[in-house]
Amino acid sequence: xxxxxxxxxxxxxxxxxxxxxxxxxxxxxMTNRTADEIRDGRVMSTQCMFDTALQHERDLxxxxxxxxxxxxxxxxxxVAGPDGARVVDWVGRLDGYAQSVDQRVKxxxxxxxxxxxxxxxxxxxxxxxxLDYFSRTFDLVLVAAxxxxxxxxxxxxxxxxxxxxxxxxxxxxYVHGLGPRPEHDFxxxxxxxxxxxxxxxxxxxxxxSGRCDILFWEGVPGGPLDVFDGVKDPGExxxxxxxxxxxxxxxEYERAAGGVELTDAGATLAGRYAPxxxxxxxxxxxxxxxxxxxxxxxxxxxxxxxxxxxxxxxxAAYLDAIVGHGGKPFDRDFMQAAFDRYWDGAQHVTKWTNAxxxxxxxxxxxxxxxxxxxxxxxxxxxxxxDDPADFEHWFFEPEKASAYLASVAPQA
Amino acid sequence: MPGxxxxxxGVRRSGAGRASRVRPYxxxxxxxxxxxxxxxxxxxxxxxxxxxxxxxxxxxxxxxxLCRGHMRSVAEIxxxxxxxxxxxxxxxxxxxxxxxxxxxxxxxxxxxxxGTPGSTANRELLERVLGGLRKL
Ligand SMILES: Cc1cc2nc3c(=O)[nH]c(=O)nc-3n(C[C@H](O)[C@H](O)[C@H](O)COP(=O)(O)OP(=O)(O)OC[C@H]3O[C@@H](n4cnc5c(N)ncnc54)[C@H](O)[C@@H]3O)c2cc1C
Numbered sequence: 311x312x313x314x315x316x317x318x319x320x321x322x323x324x325x326x327x328x329x330x331x332x333x334x335x336x337x338x339x340m341t342n343r344t345a346d347e348i349r350d351g352r353v354m355s356t357q358c359m360f361d362t363a364l365q366h367e368r369d370l371x372x373x374x375x376x377x378x379x380x381x382x383x384x385x386x387x388x389v390a391g392p393d394g395a396r397v398v399d400w401v402g403r404l405d406g407y408a409q410s411v412d413q414r415v416k417x418x419x420x421x422x423x424x425x426x427x428x429x430x431x432x433x434x435x436x437x438x439x440x441l442d443y444f445s446r447t448f449d450l451v452l453v454a455a456x457x458x459x460x461x462x463x464x465x466x467x468x469x470x471x472x473x474x475x476x477x478x479x480x481x482x483x484y485v486h487g488l489g490p491r492p493e494h495d496f497x498x499x500x501x502x503x504x505x506x507x508x509x510x511x512x513x514x515x516x517x518x519s520g521r522c523d524i525l526f527w528e529g530v531p532g533g534p535l536d537v538f539d540g541v542k543d544p545g546e547x548x549x550x551x552x553x554x555x556x557x558x559x560x561x562e563y564e565r566a567a568g569g570v571e572l573t574d575a576g577a578t579l580a581g582r583y584a585p586x587x588x589x590x591x592x593x594x595x596x597x598x599x600x601x602x603x604x605x606x607x608x609x610x611x612x613x614x615x616x617x618x619x620x621x622x623x624x625x626a627a628y629l630d631a632i633v634g635h636g637g638k639p640f641d642r643d644f645m646q647a648a649f650d651r652y653w654d655g656a657q658h659v660t661k662w663t664n665a666x667x668x669x670x671x672x673x674x675x676x677x678x679x680x681x682x683x684x685x686x687x688x689x690x691x692x693x694x695x696d697d698p699a700d701f702e703h704w705f706f707e708p709e710k711a712s713a714y715l716a717s718v719a720p721q722a
Numbered sequence: 723m724p725g726x727x728x729x730x731x732g733v734r735r736s737g738a739g740r741a742s743r744v745r746p747y748x749x750x751x752x753x754x755x756x757x758x759x760x761x762x763x764x765x766x767x768x769x770x771x772x773x774x775x776x777x778x779x780x781x782x783x784x785x786x787x788l789c790r791g792h793m794r795s796v797a798e799i800x801x802x803x804x805x806x807x808x809x810x811x812x813x814x815x816x817x818x819x820x821x822x823x824x825x826x827x828x829x830x831x832x833x834x835x836x837g838t839p840g841s842t843a844n845r846e847l848l849e850r851v852l853g854g855l856r857k858l
Binding site: 315338340344430432433434435436437439440442443444447 | 779808809811812816
């Protein structure tokens, strides 16, 4: 039985661990937090996942909260104009629904399921010297430790990392009591763009205390939304969040008119990080090799809500690669090939996400505007969150954008 | 990464979230609902069970040797054998699965004690661990 070590109990690490376990591998998971600590801890993400990523979970029978989590059937975009009016406002329909299950619920549950099925869980904050030893005693060591300090083992790939500083300041609040958007009777992720200032994302989620909504500000650093650093009190964090909604997105603020409250003591999160793509294989001091997974190797800004989706896709790609490799040694070529298989799709996510961080060019503004008149454009935009490779065909280049618009515009 | 914290995916948490990291774990007979939770002060001792065929790494044998007739803390084992702490934790988990060691948990957590710092059992334990470390 091949012995595999996975460091990190997040979306990618646990999905892969449970997948390998189901295939009969001898899997050890090392995590710096117990299931209870994860469940009782702070929120980590907004973790909205679209159909393709959710299907990877279903394939492994890991969709344990699918019946209880709100079904997100649309994705809407509003653009703020002067005076708190909306110059763009539409919602696209998703072909398959999206869902957000609080990672505290999911990771705690998956970790317990993995252990209950006989998986070995070792609670330990892994260091490089630990890995040096493990790379000799395990057939394969995977580092799925998110953006933790272990990433420093993996070299930055400058050619794939256009930014070297954070592009947004992030501020998340999970709340109970938010009202629906009045324009539609189905659940949707609402993306509110405030030009030059940042973005507000609002989406339903299943958290520890049941259904909730997430308010997520992404602020241009140094701008008016970049006010959450150093805010220690969760109540103050929420007050600032609502205050900024009142000032910049009054239509979303109205949804809080009935009074909202934080879901729990760990319902807020603030911080920032630079988007980066790293080299997938790290060599340890003793010469052993380890393979990076998901955020360790590709960490995009959450502006497009793709990190968990990517993590699920990476775990699925690596699972296929490992199983397909049979009994052959997991050498450097294997590791590079497994990553290349993942990057084949992930490159589109990185390109699109990095584009969304920059001020939009004219033709993108036209597309976002046109989606308000042409439902197929809104729908295609929404479904691009499920399959970002599709943006290649109509989004990035002005010629392709106008050709696409011409093809869907009603014949005069 | 400014303002980053590995436990939250590179994002600093607001509010007081750190305390949970040092909370004692609930252990029943050395096993939690999800496997062995081995704190640095958790005590283990060797059982008279041979290594399974082909399943004995030299480090595992060394741990058993060290813990034969002695209760040792996880920290002591790492220090005495000069093996990284994470490695010791993984090897002890494997040894426990193979029935070659017994994990005693920590006094105060095994029975009806609640394991809170400051209880008599815990003070005894700490003294024991410190004593063990001083002998190194
Ligand atoms: C504010 C915010 C909003 C987001 N919103 C979305 C969204 O809507 N949709 C989406 O798809 N993505 C979103 N993301 C991104 C998404 O959360 C991440 O990309 C995803 O969780 C990455 O999964 P992972 O498995 O790579 O790492 P993680 O989920 O970060 O898991 C890493 C695990 O490793 C553990 N660990 C770290 N260091 C060590 C160590 N030394 N030893 C042992 N264990 C260790 C950590 O505790 C953690 O459990 C968002 C991120 C943020 C910050």
